[in-house]
Amino acid sequence: MKLRDENKVPQIYQATLKLVRASGIAGITMQAVAKEAKIATGTLYIYFNNKESLLVGLFNECAKNSASGFFRNYDPGGPFKTGFRTIWLNILQYRISHFEEMLFIEQFFTSPYIEEATKMAVKKIFDPLRELIQRGKDEHLIKDIDSFWLLTFMTGNINEIAKRIHYFNKKLTPEIEDLNFQLCWDGIKS
Amino acid sequence: MKLRDENKVPQIYQATLKLVRASGIAGITMQAVAKEAKIATGTLYIYFNNKESLLVGLFNECAKNSASGFFRNYDPGGPFKTGFRTIWLNILQYRISHFEEMLFIEQFFTSPYIEEATKMAVKKIFDPLRELIQRGKDEHLIKDIDSFWLLTFMTGNINEIAKRIHYFNKKLTPEIEDLNFQLCWDGIKS
DNA sequence: AATATAAATGAATATTTATTCACTTATAAA
DNA sequence: TTTATAAGTGAATAAATATTCATTTATATT
Structure with missing residues (x-):
């Protein structure tokens, strides 16, 4: 057969x-x-089985992939800023190199196909980052404000960079990486 | 009749x-x-006439509305930081109070309905903000980096705040406004 | 090599959704 | 009032799209 x-x-x-x-x-x-x-x-x-399960399957695949991409080379035991920059860059690079996945995930979240349980599962992907941010606050390296808003600040900026890199045909050079990370870091540092 | x-x-x-x-x-x-x-x-x-013109009509309406909302109370002659904060807050408040419009615009941009000319027209909405940012650089109040990235930094963060306010049922209190503006300002200030 | 089994095909069918249209209703103008 | 005209209706039709299925093709197993 x-x-x-x-x-x-x-x-x-x-x-x-x-x-x-x-x-x-x-x-x-x-x-x-x-x-x-x-x-x-x-x-x-x-x-x-049908269109829905194709889209749901793709969503799960995308979620799984991104989770592994975000924490590549990340050493939870290393210095805070090193770890933070590693994750920041990982997320940015991942979203640029897997841009369609990012768009799909974003749209899937407000589509007729997603279920509540799925949304919850996806939130967990960022747990290691949430822990790192808490550590940064404990070590007085970053502003002592709700991690929720620190995460909002960081990811919002990353998403927008990824989108504009694509929509305006930019290239992510080391200089552009650096200046954007500097903006983010200067925002959160205490 | x-x-x-x-x-x-x-x-x-x-x-x-x-x-x-x-x-x-x-x-x-x-x-x-x-x-x-x-x-x-x-x-x-x-x-x-058809579904497409309904959606296109709605898009134009949304684009028009937001343009007027973003620059309410903005005095181009005033101090840089005042103007910047005014626009920052206007955009944030507008996107929160007209959240569906924001979602629609975002999705319309990657839908089968949008045309290239429309994308160009929408970019112009931010012209006054681009000019203000240039002034901030000229006056050495903010980092001397490409306005493109400063704008990316600012709007990416605002979008994400608006989304999270809605998806996590938060309320935009003056405290939350302030802390988020501080993050943004500390990022761009020189 | 022959066979059995499941993948692969794409036209046919079912379903969903956009659009039309014959008809009813409301109201400006005569 | 009456009339003419266009709005408003929702069932009927057209068009688009999802799904099925009879048939063909490929390949593991014997």
Whole structure:
């Protein structure tokens, strides 16, 4: 018998992300996904029960990937600023290099497909960062304000950088990394 | 003859925004809009040629509204920091009080409906702010880095605050305003 | 090599959603 | 009042899109 092609699912996910980039979740049709993935529409239904489970599957995949990307090379035992910069840069680089995933996650959050439990699970991804920020406050290195707002400050800026890098065809040079990190750091340092 | 009800279009826009908030542009159907606006689906087509022109019309309306909201009480002749804080707060308050508009604009930008010319027109809304930032640099009050990144820094943070205020049911108290502005200001000041 | 099994196909069908239209209702103008 | 005109209605139709299925194709197993 013929075995399932283990490349199909990633292929389908990639095609879906490409369409999201081009015209948002609103623009996704199963025929378009199939065409982009160079397979027949019927094949989609071998790998997914329906459109919803394709999108939910992709969302979970994106969430999992980003979680591992954000904390690459991060040593929780190292100095605060080193760890903070590592995570800051990881998130930024990840969101730039996986830009479609970022767009998809963002749109999925306000789509008819997401469920409440999923939202909660995604919040947990940032737990190690939340802990680090608490440490920074304990060591009096950063402002003693609610971590919620410190996290808001940091991630809001990162997201916007990633978007503008893409929409305005910029390149993330070390200089641009540095100046943007400086803005963020000067904001939070005590 | 019967005259056109001048409340219908705002009513339809409001209904559409409410649906966007609930389930994104992907979730909008003409029947749902009609139901939410408490009119017949056919009536939608008296005021709009089709779904696309409804959405485009709403987008233009949102863009126009926000432009006027952002620069309320702003005196280009006043001190830099005063002007900067005024605009910062205006944008933040506007995005919180017109949250659905913000979501809609954001999603519309990566939807099948937007056109390139529209994107360009929207960029111009921020021109007065760009000028103010240039002045701040000339007066050596803020860091001498590309205004593009200063604007990215500022708006990214504001957007994220607005989103989190809504998604986590926070309230924008004067204290929260202040601490968030402080984060932003400490980031950009020279 | 032959067989069995599941993948893959894409046209056909089902479902959803946009749009139309014959009809009713309201109201400015005569 | 009466009339003419356009708004308003919602069921009917058209169009788009999701899903199925009869058929073909590939390949592990025997």
